[in-house]
Amino acid sequence: MADILTKRADDYAQWYNDLVLKADLAEHSDVRGCMVIKPHGYGVWEKMRDALDRMFKDTGHVNAYFPLFIPKSYLAKEASHVEGFAKECAVVTHYRLKSDPEHGVVVDPAAKLEEELIIRPTSETIIWNTYRGWVKSYRDLPLLVNQWANVVRWEMRTRLFLRTAEFLWQEGHTAHATEQEAVEETERMLDVYARFAEEWLAIPVIRGVKTASERFAGAVETYCIEAMMQDGKALQAGTSHFLGQNFAKAFDVLFTNKENKQEHVWATSWGVSTRLIGALIMTHSDDQGLVLPPKLAPVQVAVVPIAKNTEQMESIRTYIAPTLAALRARGITVKFDDDDTKKPGWKFAEYEFKGYPVRIAIGPRDMENGTVEVARRDTLEKQVMAVTDIDAKIEHLLSAIQENLFQKALALRERYTRAVDTYDEFKVAIEEGGFILAHWDGTPETEERVKNETKATIRCIPLEGDRSPGRCMVTGAPSDRRVIFARAY
RNA sequence: CGGGGCGUAGCGUAGCCCGGUAUCGCGCCUGCUUUGGGAGCAGGAGGUCGUCAGUUCGAAUCUGGCCGCCCCGACCA
Numbered sequence: 001m002a003d004i005l006t007k008r009a010d011d012y013a014q015w016y017n018d019l020v021l022k023a024d025l026a027e028h029s030d031v032r033g034c035m036v037i038k039p040h041g042y043g044v045w046e047k048m049r050d051a052l053d054r055m056f057k058d059t060g061h062v063n064a065y066f067p068l069f070i071p072k073s074y075l076a077k078e079a080s081h082v083e084g085f086a087k088e089c090a091v092v093t094h095y096r097l098k099s100d101p102e103h104g105v106v107v108d109p110a111a112k113l114e115e116e117l118i119i120r121p122t123s124e125t126i127i128w129n130t131y132r133g134w135v136k137s138y139r140d141l142p143l144l145v146n147q148w149a150n151v152v153r154w155e156m157r158t159r160l161f162l163r164t165a166e167f168l169w170q171e172g173h174t175a176h177a178t179e180q181e182a183v184e185e186t187e188r189m190l191d192v193y194a195r196f197a198e199e200w201l202a203i204p205v206i207r208g209v210k211t212a213s214e215r216f217a218g219a220v221e222t223y224c225i226e227a228m229m230q231d232g233k234a235l236q237a238g239t240s241h242f243l244g245q246n247f248a249k250a251f252d253v254l255f256t257n258k259e260n261k262q263e264h265v266w267a268t269s270w271g272v273s274t275r276l277i278g279a280l281i282m283t284h285s286d287d288q289g290l291v292l293p294p295k296l297a298p299v300q301v302a303v304v305p306i307a308k309n310t311e312q313m314e315s316i317r318t319y320i321a322p323t324l325a326a327l328r329a330r331g332i333t334v335k336f337d338d339d340d341t342k343k344p345g346w347k348f349a350e351y352e353f354k355g356y357p358v359r360i361a362i363g364p365r366d367m368e369n370g371t372v373e374v375a376r377r378d379t380l381e382k383q384v385m386a387v388t389d390i391d392a393k394i395e396h397l398l399s400a401i402q403e404n405l406f407q408k409a410l411a412l413r414e415r416y417t418r419a420v421d422t423y424d425e426f427k428v429a430i431e432e433g434g435f436i437l438a439h440w441d442g443t444p445e446t447e448e449r450v451k452n453e454t455k456a457t458i459r460c461i462p463l464e465g466d467r468s469p470g471r472c473m474v475t476g477a478p479s480d481r482r483v484i485f486a487r488a489y
Numbered sequence: 490c491g492g493g494g495c496g497u498a499g500c501g502u503a504g505c506c507c508g509g510u511a512u513c514g515c516g517c518c519u520g521c522u523u524u525g526g527g528a529g530c531a532g533g534a535g536g537u538c539g540u541c542a543g544u545u546c547g548a549a550u551c552u553g554g555c556c557g558c559c560c561c562g563a564c565c566a
Contacts, residue, residue, distance in 0.1 A: 013560085032558080088565075156490075156564060163566070216566095236566060275566060306525050345526040352526090363525050373525075489566090 005353075007287050012231040019281060020160045023290040023354050033158040033165030037274070040354060041161075043298030044277055045168065049148065051200050051295070052170065052272070055192050061144040061172060066126050068150070069117040074125035078250040084217020085121045088154040090165075092117040119152040124218060124243075124269060127173045128251040135175055135255050135265055142185070143175040161278035162235075162489055169273035175265040177257065179244070182266035183221075186242040189270040190223040193238035201276065202293040202406040203227045203283045204413055205237055206435075206484065208460025213444055216269075220244035226459045226484065228413045229282040232433025234459045234486035237279050240270035278489075283409050284378075290355030291377055293405050294398040301327060301334045301394060302351040306344045306363035313338060319367050319387075320360075326391035332398065352377060357401050358394060378404050419466075419482060423473045426485070430456045435486050439479035441472035450474060450485065459484045 005022060006014040020026055025041030028034075037045065053063070069092060076082050096111035120126065127145075134143060152166045172189060176182040190207055197205045205225035215222040219241035227237045247253070248264035257263050284291040294300050303320060307313035317338065327334045337347055344361065351359050361373040372390060375382040378401045385393060416434025420426045429436050440446060440458065451457050461483045472479050 017559090028558080030557090084565095153565075155566095157560095157562090167566080169566085239566075271566085273566065304525095308524060340524095343524050343526095343528065345524080345528075347527085348525090349527045361525065365525070 005287060005289060008230065015287075016278075016282060017160065019285055019290060025277065025281075025290070026160050028160070031165075033155060035160050035164050037168075040298065041277060044280070044292065044296055045274055047296045047298060048196075048200070048272075048276060049170070052192075052196055053146075053148075055196060056146050056170075056172065059144075059188060059192060061146045061174075063147060064145050065147050065149070066120075066123050066130065068120055070120050070123070070126045072116045072118055074129055075118055077125060078218045078246055081124065081218035081246075081250075085153075089121055090119040090152050090154055092119065120149070121151055121153045122269075122271075123147065123149070123151075123171055124173065124247055125251070128247040128253060128267070131173075131175055131265075132251050132253045135253055137255055138177050138257050141175055141177045141255060141265065142181060144172075144185075145174065146170055146172040159278075161274055161281070163275070167274045169271050171269060171271040174268045175248070175253065176267070177255065177263075177265065179266050182244075182268050183242055186221070186223055186240045186268045186270070189268070190225065190238075190240040193240065193270070193272060194225050196272075197225055197227065197237055197276075198406065200293070200295045201237075201280055201283070202295075202402055202409060203237065203279060204406065204410040206460065206462055207464060208462045208484065210239075210460060211444070211447055211458045211483075213447060214457065216241045218243060218246055219269075220246065223463075224460050226486075227279055227283065228409075228416060228435060228486070229279070229489070230412060231282070232416050232486075234435065234484075234488040235275075235279050235282070236459070236488070237276060238270070238272040241268060243267035243269060284405050285355065288380065289353035291405070292355035292357060294357040294402050297333075297355065297357050299333050299335045299356055300398055301332060301358045301360060302347070302356045303334060303336045303360045303362070304344050304347045304351070305336070305338060306361060307340075308364075312364060313340065315367065316362050320362055320372075323360075323372075323387060323390050327394060330391055330395050332391075332395060348375075352380075358397060360390075360394075376401055378408075421470070421473060426450075426456075426473055427454060430454050430485065430487065433487070435459070435484050437466070437482040438473045438485055439470040439481075440483050441475045441477035441479055443475075443477075446472060446474050456485045456487050459486050459488060 006018050008015045023040065024038050026035045026037045029036045075085065093113055093116050094107045094111045095113055096108040097105040098108040100106040131143060134140060148170050150166055150168050155163050155165055158164050174185050176185060194205050194207050197203045205227050207225055210222040210224055216239060221242040223240045224236050225238045227235050229235055245264040245266060247267050253265050254262045255265055280296065281290065284293065305313055305316040307316055324334055324336055348359065355377060357377050359375040366372050370387055371384050372387050373382055374385050376397060418429060419437040420429050426436060426438055447458055467481045469481065470479050471477065
């Protein structure tokens with residue numbers, strides 16, 4: 001195997017950067033901070049999108065699409081929202097260019113917009129401005145809308161998938177007649193994300209609530225799922241916000257209730273982004289390259305014929321055709337790679353590096369023996385199997401890989417999760433990485449101090465697990481329960 | 490926005506200190522032999538040395554400006 005990838009142990013960040021580029025997931029574009037998502041990477045996103053979209057539909061949501069441009073004045077209507085996003089907004093000021101002998105084209109100063117337009121960093125404002133017209137009566141509620149879109153946040157420092165100036169995501173925006181309904185929706189969508197992360201991405205996550213300082217700008221409460229990467233750092237994998245009546249009040253979204261009284265509606269919003277691809281990479285991949293869980297692999301099984309000549313290629317094609325058909329009949333995606341410009345060894349390395357979960361090789365030997373060689377990406381094990389009923393075995397193998405990846409990730413998280421009781425212990429533990437469970441007095445001051453002194457933040461106040469009270473590791477003040485500290489992406 | 494580094498063929502690089510028109514590997518093209526873990530041999534194509542100016546008979550090399558990107562920090566999903 002060619003030594004083309006930095007080892008995780010040598011430099012985890014470099015390993016990640018190398019992997020994204022060399023596994024052909026994405027590349028840097030000429031536009032600073034923006035990436036080109038290549039077909040292999042976009043294929044993974046399509047799988048995520050399809051699975052999530054089904055889950056959204058199953059929970060009663062519908063898709064719609066709102067504009068990329070947001071009038072500047074909208075952003076200012078909700079005070080904490082504007083404060084949260086103002087620093088990273090791209091602004092459109094003109095609507096026309098004109099040709100210029102010296103510079104090719106220049107902005108036409110005569111074409112200045114009367115009101116500047118913001119490229120959406122998120123769509124709450126334009127959506128709530130629209131909802132005002134949609135919601136008049138309790139009969140119009142709940143409003144359960146999602147959109148798949150791109151957004152722009154002008155980040156100072158970017159990394160492929162993890163933080164780019166433009167990214168793809170989905171944002172759900174719902175309106176409800178009661179507070180309780182909205183809170184239930186927030187929790188329901190958090191649960192959808194958690195199930196998606198665990199069952200599809202094979203990433204174990206902790207459901208929790210953000211502290212005030214980590215809360216979404218404009219939210220009353222932010223729920224999140226937190227995952228642990230192989231280097232022990234935390235990554236927020238999805239958020240679901242209970243927005244209270246903040247946006248309804250800012251945009252005058254009122255409805256008439258059954259008692260014929262006017263009320264502001266209650267809101268939620270929730271989203272996950274292409275950042276999940278980064279999470280996927282950093283959870284499962286190894287020094288040999290990308291590892292994809294079968295449920296998200298654009299192609300689950302790569303079939304590599306080993307042929308000396310055209311006749312042999314044709315007989316392999318005939319030999320394997322029933323198997324390919326049987327696999328496809330089971331809904332398994334298969335690629336039969338009969339490209340004769342590349343050698344089998346090259347293909348093995350390539351499919352391994354790009355994370356195809358299962359590889360089948362067939363050569364003359366197999367045709368004589370009625371076998372195929374089956375290799376699994378997660379463990380790199382190879383096994384010669386009878387070709388008879390191989391489709392059932394592959395289907396089983398794919399589930400086994402999916403499960404194995406989840407269990408490995410869970411074991412890692414458990415190994416790097418521990419409780420500490422004193423700040424001194426904490427300072428040692430945080431250097432070793434992972435999740436630290438510790439008591440916190442609930443004040444932003446203590447949280448800030450820990451952050452400044454150790455670079456660790458409170459990832460969340462977990463919704464599950466140990467709820468026993470104690471004393472804050474820093475101040476000794478009473479604490480309801482342990483929270484999760486970690487260094488984060 | 491601070492600190493560090495880098496711009497030479499599609500990619501990775503040597504050359505720069507000590508000026509004389511660019512090295513090597515991968516990839517690409519052609520042919521033959523190969524094909525069960527990134528094939529071998531032979532031949533070939535491919536370059537405004539980031540950019541602008543200066544010094545010089547002559548600049549990838551020296552000087553100055555500009556541009557871009559990457560990495561580390563602060564900020565964030």
